[in-house]
Amino acid sequence: MKAKVVVRLKKEILDPQGQAVSNALHHLGMGKVAGVRIGKIIEMDIDTTDVHQAETIVQDACKKLLSNPVIEEFSYELSEEKK
Amino acid sequence: MKFAVIIFPGSNCDHDMYHALHKVLGEEVKFVWHGETSLDGYEVIVLPGGFSYGDYLRAGSIARFSPVMNEVIRHAEAGKPVLGICNGFQILTECGLLPGALLRNKNLRFVCKDVYISTENVNTIFTNQLNKGQILKIPIAHGEGNYFIDRADLQELEENGQIVFRYATAGGDLADSANPNGSVSNIAGIVNRQGNVLGMMPHPERAVELLLGSEDGRFIFNSLRN
Numbered sequence: 001m002k003a004k005v006v007v008r009l010k011k012e013i014l015d016p017q018g019q020a021v022s023n024a025l026h027h028l029g030m031g032k033v034a035g036v037r038i039g040k041i042i043e044m045d046i047d048t049t050d051v052h053q054a055e056t057i058v059q060d061a062c063k064k065l066l067s068n069p070v071i072e073e074f075s076y077e078l079s080e081e082k083k
Numbered sequence: 084m085k086f087a088v089i090i091f092p093g094s095n096c097d098h099d100m101y102h103a104l105h106k107v108l109g110e111e112v113k114f115v116w117h118g119e120t121s122l123d124g125y126e127v128i129v130l131p132g133g134f135s136y137g138d139y140l141r142a143g144s145i146a147r148f149s150p151v152m153n154e155v156i157r158h159a160e161a162g163k164p165v166l167g168i169c170n171g172f173q174i175l176t177e178c179g180l181l182p183g184a185l186l187r188n189k190n191l192r193f194v195c196k197d198v199y200i201s202t203e204n205v206n207t208i209f210t211n212q213l214n215k216g217q218i219l220k221i222p223i224a225h226g227e228g229n230y231f232i233d234r235a236d237l238q239e240l241e242e243n244g245q246i247v248f249r250y251a252t253a254g255g256d257l258a259d260s261a262n263p264n265g266s267v268s269n270i271a272g273i274v275n276r277q278g279n280v281l282g283m284m285p286h287p288e289r290a291v292e293l294l295l296g297s298e299d300g301r302f303i304f305n306s307l308r309n
Contacts, residue, residue, distance in 0.1 A: 013231065014265070016191050065148075068141055068177065070184040071231055 001046045001054040005076040007067045008039035042066055045081070054078055084308055086112045087125040089155070091146045096132035096168065096286065103288035104129075108304055117149035127164045127307060128155055130171030132224070132286060142185060142227045143173030152178055164208055164307060165280045169225055172272075172282030181275055181282045182240070183232035189265025193226040197296065198263055200271045200285055201251035204244045207274055209281045212306040218255050219248075219299035221285040223263060228284040230266035230273075237267060248272035248283055 009015050015037050022036040044061070046054045055078065062074040086104050090097050097114060105112040115122065117135075122128060135146035146152070152174075159165045159180050167175040175181040188194060202210055202217045213219075232240065240246050248271040252261045262269045264284070272283030287300030 013186065014189065016187060016189050016265075020191055065144065066140070068144065068184055070176075070182075070233075071186060 001048060001051065002079050002081055003044045003046055003054065003058045003076055004079075005042040005044065005058065005062060005066055005074055006039055007042065007062075007072050007074045008037065009071060010073055013071050049080075051078060084110050084126050085124060086110055086127045086129055087115045087122055088112060088129045088131055089115050089117060089151055090131075091117045091133065091135035091149060091174075093135045093137055094131050094133035094170070096170075096288065099286070100129055100131045100168070100288045103291045103300070104304065107291045108301070108308075110304075110308070115151060117146070117151045119151050120154060122151070122154040122158055125158075127166065128158050130155070130165070130167040130174050131288075132169030132171060135170055135174065138227070141177070143170060143175075143177040146170075146174045147178035156180060159275070159280050162277060162279050166209070166307075167280070167282040168286055168288065169223075169228070169284055172284055173227065175280060175282040180280050181273060182236055183230055183267075183273070185227050185284075186229040186231050186265075187227050188225070188229050188263070193224075194228075194263045195222070195224040196263070197222050198271075198285060199251050199253050199261065200248040201255055201257065202247070203249055204247050204274075206244065207247060207278045207281070207306075209274070209303050209306050210247060211309055213302050216255055217302075218251060218253065219285075219290075219302065220253075220297045221287055221290045221300055222296075223285050225264070225284055228264040228266065230264075230270040230284075232267055232270075240270075240273060241268075243276055245273050245276065245278075246270055247274050247281060248285070
């Protein structure tokens with residue numbers, strides 16, 4: 001299975017990086033951009049075809065390493081590996 | 084006192100710490116590689132500054148899985164002193180020995196300069212040679228030192244006296260303008276509930292000789308030796 005994990009700063013956490021990018025987009029004339037938040041995408045190959053097993057592994061990885069629950073939240077999608 | 088300075092791949096303040104503790108203060112110090120699995124015989128464990136594992140993923144997030152960290156946690160849980168400076172502080176929050184987290188500096192810049200910090204709690208093993216409100220001049224050098232903790236946990240820190248140092252002006256004013264990185268409540272250093280684990284962003288090991296601009300870091304090491 002393939003997993004695509006998205007880790008974001010929690011909504012209440014200030015994202016100065018996103019703000020700087022938003023300012024830069026405004027300088028480029030994209031004044032309609034009302035907000036930018038920056039996160040991370042982590043792609044993993046998981047050596048199983050069992051969705052439940054893959055899910056358990058991904059959740060475990062997100063909680064123990066990929067995200068820090070004090071400041072971040074995560075979401076993920078699982079998909080079949082394309083041959 | 085016997086100090087262990089842990090070296091992670093990417094630590095870069097390990098030799099500064101060794102110099103301060105051994106050459107300047109005359110203490111017994113050994114470097115301990117992060118792959119070691121014993122810290123027997125050491126009284127104080129120091130996690131030095133640097134960029135362990137290149138700050139990959141989040142600063143300190145991978146170093147916490149180094150084999151030696153199980154021993155650091157055991158040492159801390161036994162009530163013995165653990166001191167984390169800069170990246171060491173980040174590792175201590177990532178491994179759960181200290182609450183909160185360190186975010187990217189609010190102004191996005193890597194800030195390297197002398198700052199002033201106010202001593203908020205003198206009843207710790209790290210600050211017993213200081214007076215309440217005493218101002219120390221100590222350098223910082225970090226890009227991710229913006230201390231964050233949620234409101235409820237901040238209140239708990241306050242109530243337990245766990246906030247040890249706050250960024251201040253030279254005159255002791257806890258002003259926003261003296262906060263170099265956007266930390267909640269100007270927090271520069273905290274201890275755990277038991278008071279034996281200190282994490283701080285400023286580098287006391289770089290402030291032990293007048294030649295380098297300040298000796299104020301000595302107060303912290305002298306408190307430990309007391």
